[in-house]
Amino acid sequence: MLPSREPAAGRAVMLVFGHVAAVPAAAAERRMPTEAEINAWIRAVAETADRPSFAALFRHFAPRIKGYLVRTGTDEALAEELAQETMVALWRRAARFDPARAQLSTWLYTIARNLRIDHHRRRADATAEAPDDWDPEQQPADAHLTPDELLHAAQRERGVLQALAALPPEQAQVLQLAFFEEHPHGRIAEVLGIPLGTVKSRIRLAVTHLRRTMERTRA
Amino acid sequence: MIQHHPGDDLLLPLAAGRLSAGQALVVSTHLEGCAECRARLHELQALGGALLEQVEPAQLEAGAWERTLRRIDRPAADAAPATPARAPHPPLPPGVPWPASLHGCRVSAWRWMGPGMRFARVTVPHDPAAALYLLRIGAGRSVPRHTHGGVELTQVLCGAFDDGRARFGPGDFDAADDSVHHQPAALAGATCVCLAYVGAPMRFDGRIASTIGRWIGM
Numbered sequence: 001m002l003p004s005r006e007p008a009a010g011r012a013v014m015l016v017f018g019h020v021a022a023v024p025a026a027a028a029e030r031r032m033p034t035e036a037e038i039n040a041w042i043r044a045v046a047e048t049a050d051r052p053s054f055a056a057l058f059r060h061f062a063p064r065i066k067g068y069l070v071r072t073g074t075d076e077a078l079a080e081e082l083a084q085e086t087m088v089a090l091w092r093r094a095a096r097f098d099p100a101r102a103q104l105s106t107w108l109y110t111i112a113r114n115l116r117i118d119h120h121r122r123r124a125d126a127t128a129e130a131p132d133d134w135d136p137e138q139q140p141a142d143a144h145l146t147p148d149e150l151l152h153a154a155q156r157e158r159g160v161l162q163a164l165a166a167l168p169p170e171q172a173q174v175l176q177l178a179f180f181e182e183h184p185h186g187r188i189a190e191v192l193g194i195p196l197g198t199v200k201s202r203i204r205l206a207v208t209h210l211r212r213t214m215e216r217t218r219a
Numbered sequence: 220m221i222q223h224h225p226g227d228d229l230l231l232p233l234a235a236g237r238l239s240a241g242q243a244l245v246v247s248t249h250l251e252g253c254a255e256c257r258a259r260l261h262e263l264q265a266l267g268g269a270l271l272e273q274v275e276p277a278q279l280e281a282g283a284w285e286r287t288l289r290r291i292d293r294p295a296a297d298a299a300p301a302t303p304a305r306a307p308h309p310p311l312p313p314g315v316p317w318p319a320s321l322h323g324c325r326v327s328a329w330r331w332m333g334p335g336m337r338f339a340r341v342t343v344p345h346d347p348a349a350a351l352y353l354l355r356i357g358a359g360r361s362v363p364r365h366t367h368g369g370v371e372l373t374q375v376l377c378g379a380f381d382d383g384r385a386r387f388g389p390g391d392f393d394a395a396d397d398s399v400h401h402q403p404a405a406l407a408g409a410t411c412v413c414l415a416y417v418g419a420p421m422r423f424d425g426r427i428a429s430t431i432g433r434w435i436g437m
Binding site: 051054055064066067070080083084088091092102105108109110112113114116120121122124175178179180181184201203204207208210 | 271
C-alpha cells in the first residue's frame with residue numbers, strides 16, 4: 001500500500017514535445033508540493049530519519065523517476081527497480097543534499113541517471129572485479145563542483161522550466177529528445193526532417209537559446 | 220587559462236547519460252579542471268531534473284513502498300565505499316596529476332609509435348572496444364598529418380600542441396572530425412601528453428604512418 005495521499009488540488013502543467021498541456025484530472029490527482037515542502041521533507045529525512053517525510057518524497061518522486069526511466073526506453077521492470085533504488089539512495093545520502101546548492105529534482109535525476117548507466121555498465125562487464133570502482137554518484141564527473149559553483153548553478157537552475165516553456169517548440173523538442181531518446185541524433189534528424197550532419201548545430205543552438213532565456217527569466 | 224572547451228553537443232548528451240563511455244571519459248577529464256564547464260553541465264542536469272518533474276508519473280508496482288522500506292532497513296552494503304584500488308598506470312611528467320576520471324580503467328605501459336612519440340592504450344572495463352589512448356609527444360615532434368573517419372576528442376593533460384588551427388595548452392579540449400585535416404605538433408620546451416578518443420580509424424596521409432596507425436589500432 002502506498003503511503004496515504006494528500007487531497008487533490010491545483011492543476012499540474014506538463015510539457016510534452018514542446019506543447020504545454022494541462023494534465024488530465026486523473027493524472028493530476030494531487031497537488032504538486034512546493035520547493036519549501038520538499039526541502040523540509042529531505043531535511044527531516046537527513047536529520048531525524050523521519051519516515052513520514054520520506055513517504056511524502058517517495059509519493060512524489062518515485063512514480064516520476066519510474067516514468068522518466070520508462071520514457072527513456074528503460075523496460076518497465078528495470079525502471080521500477082531503479083526508481084526504488086534511487087529512493088533508497090535518497091534515504092541513505094540525504095545528509096549530503098544541500099538545498100542551497102541544488103534542487104532535489106536535479107539531484108535525484110543525476111542519481112537515477114547514474115544508476116541506469118551503472119546498470120548497463122555492469123551488464124556489459126560481467127567480469128568486473130570491483131564494481132565499486134564506478135560509484136554511481138561520481139560518474140560522470142559532476143561531483144567536482146565546488147560549493148560556490150553549485151550555489152551559482154542552483155540559482156540559475158530555478159529558471160530552467162520557465163526557460164524551456166519559453167523556447168520555440170522545435171528547440172524545446174530537440175532538448176527533450178536529447179534526454180529521452182536512446183539514439184537522440186538519429187531521432188532528432190527524423191523528427192525535425194533535417195540531415196544528420198546538422199543535428200549537432202541544432203543542439204548547440206537550442207542549448208544556447210535555453211541559457212540565454214534562463215539569464216533573462218532570472219533577471 | 221583554458222581556451223578550448225567541449226561544446227553543448229557533447230555536454231548535453233553527457234548530462235542526459237547518452238554519451239558513449241570513451242567520449243564521456245575525455246569530457247569528464249576536461250571537467251575535472253574546468254569550473255566553467257562544470258557549471259554548464261550542472262545547468263543541463265537541471266534540465267534533466269525539470270524533465271523528471273514534468274514527465275507523466277508511472278504507476279508503481281503493488282508493494283513498492285513496502286519493498287523500499289525493507290531495503291532502507293537493511294544495513295547498507297556500500298555504507299563505507301572502499302577507495303577503488305589504484306591500478307598501475309604509466310608515468311606522467313612530474314607534477315601532472317593522473318585524471319580521476321580514468322580510475323577503474325586499465326592502462327598499458329608507454330609504447331613506441333614513432334620517433335619521440337609514445338602511446339598507452341586505455342581500456343574501459345565495461346566498454347573494452349572504446350578506442351581511448353594516452354599520447355605522449357616529445358617537445359617539437361609532430362603527429363603525422365591525418366584526418367578522421369569519425370569524431371576525435373582530445374584533452375591536453377600537459378604541454379601544448381599547435382595543429383595549424385589553434386594552439387592547445389594544458390586543460391584544453393578539442394573535438395575534430397573528417398572536416399579537420401591536421402598535423403598536431405608539440406611545442407618546443409615541454410612534452411605534450413593528451414588523452415584521446417578515436418571514434419573511427421584515423422586516415423594518415425603517409426604510408427608508414429598508416430601502417431603504424433593500423434598496427435596500434437588508431
